[in-house]
Structures are given as structure tokens and as C-alpha cells.
Amino acid sequence: MSHKKIGIVMGSDSDLTIMREAINILKEFGIDFDVNIISAHRSPERAHAYSTEAEKNYEIIIAGAGGAAHLAGVIASLTPIPVIGVPMLTSGLGGLDSLLSMVQMPSGVPVPTMGIGKSGAINAALLAVQILSISNEQLRQKMVLYKKNLSDEVARKDKKTREELKLL
Structure with a gap:
């Protein structure tokens, strides 16, 4: 895999509609990115491999997931690069479950977490742009x-x- 600035990862293809908002922002700013669907719960081996190789492939990861949204936290626990969380809107709890799963991380495993849904995906991409702009x-x-x-x-x-x- 060639080095991209941003890795976008989501727990399910159902998250793509929302995560496409982040993709559009990155395209607008001309930033190289890659997209993967990896479930922290259904494909933990892939999540582990992605996370441990992330530093070689990306500068920042944007991770979107819904429900018991542990994807961002799992990745953040295994890589030294920033992982920005995007909680997805869920039917049962309106995304509050996703938000709390991302924002309630133990000390030492930071996951800057955006708002739920579309605005969260947009802001995650904008935060990634701002981080990259420190040296650009x-x-x-x-x-x-x-x-x-x-x-x-x-x-x-x-x-x-x-x-x-x-x-x-």
C-alpha cells in the first residue's frame, strides 16, 4: 500500500453515507486518503493488523462506528498516530451509545471525538486538515x-x- 495522509476506516458499509462527508472534505483540500471497512468486533484480527501497520501508511486516522463503537479506541490503543472518532447515528439510542463508547476512553488512549453523524464526519476531516496544516x-x-x-x-x-x- 502506498502512503496516504489519512486513513478513513468504518465499522460497516452502512456508515459510508455519513463518512462520505469526510471523504468530500479531504477531496476538497486535495488530501490523499484511503478507505477501509473493518469491524472491531466482527474482524478483530483485521482491526489489529490495520492498527499496528497504520503508522507506516498514514499520518492520521478517522474512524467512524456506531453502537458499541470501539473501533476508534481499538485502533488508538495500537498506534501512535492520531485517531479521530466519528460516532454514527443509531436507531436505538440516537447515537448516544456510539458517542459514549468513543469519548469515555481510559487515560493514555486519547480519541478526539466529534459530534454524531454528518457534522461529526465533516469536523473530523477538518480537524485532520488542521493537524496536517501545522507543517504545511x-x-x-x-x-x-x-x-x-x-x-x-x-x-x-x-x-x-x-x-x-x-x-x-
């Missing part, structure tokens, strides 16, 4: 522009709303 000025400038565009969009929406309400 070109990437940092892309992030500055991204944030400026967010601000400009809010200003456009504000103006449009105020015009519609005849406040301008």
Missing part, C-alpha cells in the same frame, strides 16, 4: 480560505434574511 503552509492557507468562505456564507444568509423581513 499551503494547506493552512486553504483552511484560512475555507473559514473565510464559511463566514461569507453566513453574511450572505444574514443579508438575505434581513431583506426578506424588510429590515434593510
